[in-house]
Amino acid sequence: MLFQDLTINENFSLGNIRDVSLIGCPKIKIKNASQVEQLFISDTRWVTILDGASMANLEMLSVKGRSQPRTDLFIGANTQNWASKVTNLYLSNVNLGS
Secondary structure, eight states: OSEEEESSSSSSSOOTOOOEEEEEEEEEEEEOTOOOOOEEEEEESEEEEEEEEEOOOOOEEEOOOOOTTEEEEEEOOOOTTHHHGOEEEEEEEEEOOO
């Protein structure tokens, strides 16, 4: 299934999925992915981790962006619900913003 814009939240959740790969979706917003442990994102134009996102089990985040134009990764100010558990972070071809 091809999504133009994907928002992962209470209405469209990933349930109990632990390892997730999102490839080629132009715009991704993440609010609730509470069971995800490993998140791989590639070939995406915009990735937004919304303020206060719930990803309490996230251990690994990988964003492999496009080379031209680079992928824009925006991280909301309140990361207390997920950032403390991340032990592996891989960013490639990414513009980091907040």
